[in-house]
Amino acid sequence: xxxxxxxxxxxxxxxxxxxxxxxxxxxxxxxxxxxxxxxxxxxxxxxxxxxxxxxxxxxxxxxxxxxxxxxxxxxxxxxxxxxxxxxxxxxxxxxxxxxxxxxxxxxxxxxxxxxxxxxxxxxxxxxxxxxxxxxxxxxxxxxxxxxxxxxxxxxxxxxxxxxxxxxxxxxxxxxxxxxxxxxxxxxxxxxxxxxxxxxxxxxxxxxxxxxxxxxxxxxxxxxxxxxxxxxxxxxxxxxxxxxxxxxxxxxxxxxxxxxxxxxxxxxxxxxxxxxxxxxxxxxxxxxxxxxxxxxxxxxxxxxxxxxxxxxxxxxxxxxxxxxxxxxxxxxxxxxxxxxxxxxxxxxxxxxxxxxxxxxxxxxxxxxxxxxxxxxxxxxxxxxxxxxxxxxxxxxxxxxxxxxxxxxxxxxxxxxxxxxxxxxxxxxxxxxxxxxxxxxxx
Numbered sequence: 001x002x003x004x005x006x007x008x009x010x011x012x013x014x015x016x017x018x019x020x021x022x023x024x025x026x027x028x029x030x031x032x033x034x035x036x037x038x039x040x041x042x043x044x045x046x047x048x049x050x051x052x053x054x055x056x057x058x059x060x061x062x063x064x065x066x067x068x069x070x071x072x073x074x075x076x077x078x079x080x081x082x083x084x085x086x087x088x089x090x091x092x093x094x095x096x097x098x099x100x101x102x103x104x105x106x107x108x109x110x111x112x113x114x115x116x117x118x119x120x121x122x123x124x125x126x127x128x129x130x131x132x133x134x135x136x137x138x139x140x141x142x143x144x145x146x147x148x149x150x151x152x153x154x155x156x157x158x159x160x161x162x163x164x165x166x167x168x169x170x171x172x173x174x175x176x177x178x179x180x181x182x183x184x185x186x187x188x189x190x191x192x193x194x195x196x197x198x199x200x201x202x203x204x205x206x207x208x209x210x211x212x213x214x215x216x217x218x219x220x221x222x223x224x225x226x227x228x229x230x231x232x233x234x235x236x237x238x239x240x241x242x243x244x245x246x247x248x249x250x251x252x253x254x255x256x257x258x259x260x261x262x263x264x265x266x267x268x269x270x271x272x273x274x275x276x277x278x279x280x281x282x283x284x285x286x287x288x289x290x291x292x293x294x295x296x297x298x299x300x301x302x303x304x305x306x307x308x309x310x311x312x313x314x315x316x317x318x319x320x321x322x323x324x325x326x327x328x329x330x331x332x333x334x335x336x337x338x339x340x341x342x343x344x345x346x347x348x349x350x351x352x353x354x355x356x357x358x359x360x361x362x363x364x365x366x367x368x369x370x371x372x373x374x375x376x377x378x379x380x381x382x383x384x385x386x387x388x389x390x391x392x393x394x395x396x397x398x399x400x401x402x403x404x405x406x407x408x409x410x411x412x413x414x415x416x417x418x419x420x421x422x423x424x425x426x427x428x429x430x431x432x433x434x435x436x437x438x439x440x441x
Contacts, residue, residue, distance in 0.1 A: 083109025222326030264288030364388035364422030
């Protein structure tokens with residue numbers, strides 16, 4: 001095929017090749033959730049694209065068949081056409097012998113056709129489809145599916161043979177891309193979206209925290225048993241009010257001697273709103289409502305649903321031996337979702353503060369994820385739950401003021417203790433080996 005007709009056919013085949021390439025990459029790059037949304041809105045183009053996504057193995061096989069057919073046709077038509085033009089040009093305008101002119105003309109023609117095929121028929125359509133996947137998939141879906149429908153028997157035969165080869169090496173072919181993602185996958189998507197500026201920083205932080213809840217349990221956010229404020233069953237209403245006033249707590253566990261004998265939880269609001277019903281001598285046991293008790297291993301997202309369903313604001317946390325190991329409040333769970341917020345009842349030991357000389361001081365009972373959020377330091381895995389536990393394990397001694405340990409180039413120094421408990425730790429850069437400290441005047 002020569003002359004203008006051959007040139008037109010070559011251009012059409014080049015365009016068809018590009019269309020098949022674009023359709024293939026568009027189906028791989030487009031967001032299925034967006035196509036589903038458009039299909040639900042009765043967009044015929046989206047319905048066709050969604051059909052292709054649901055049998056992706058077949059549609060991609062169709063794209064490969066189309067690309068192969070167009071490429072072979074392009075080579076059959078364009079290469080002789082371009083090579084013949086240059087052979088004639090060289091033979092007429094140069095003294096080259098005919099064999100040399102034919103060889104050089106063939107090389108030039110083949111190079112031009114390969115160049116156009118790679119750039120115009122492959123690379124450019126691929127880049128367009130990836131950059132504008134939604135538009136390209138909607139534009140090409142219907143004509144592409146028409147081609148797949150016409151050649152479906154051939155495509156199914158070829159695809160079946162390919163799947164048999166894949167199964168022979170122990171891999172099961174998939175008809176469509178997986179649309180389910182693990183929390184870690186979604187966190188990566190959120191991070192990339194934030195870096196690209198498609199979601200705001202506040203939205204990124206909130207969504208990331210919501211996904212990170214899946215890695216936490218009740219033990220990881222509970223208030224340790226030692227810090228739990230509770231009252232005995234025999235305490236009077238007046239004594240309860242005194243404890244609530246001193247600590248700022250609005251809900252208090254009630255026990256029959258110690259926290260392992262929890263009888264329930266009382267709400268200070270009952271005493272304030274119903275003074276006619278509960279006199280100053282009313283025992284705490286009478287004020288207590290049934291307590292919610294959960295195991296340490298209870299996932300935070302499940303705990304949040306439990307608290308909502310049972311209309312509870314606090315839950316006692318029990319260890320594997322049946323002893324109460326701590327308490328989780330609804331505020332603790334919400335803070336894991338939206339970040340720390342301070343009120344007049346917050347525990348001072350949980351805060352991070354900076355000394356006048358610029359050194360940071362943090363609470364010893366910070367857990368690994370809290371330490372990472374507040375300082376960027378990552379506790380290594382080990383038999384500890386808190387920063388204090390890490391220091392005690394590294395020093396091998398009962399905590400004392402001045403005890404030190406190193407973590408990620410930071411020197412950790414115990415500054416405050418309460419009996420056997422580390423209250424505060426100072427953070428400062430570790431000294432380089434051989435460095436000396438100048439004397440203070």
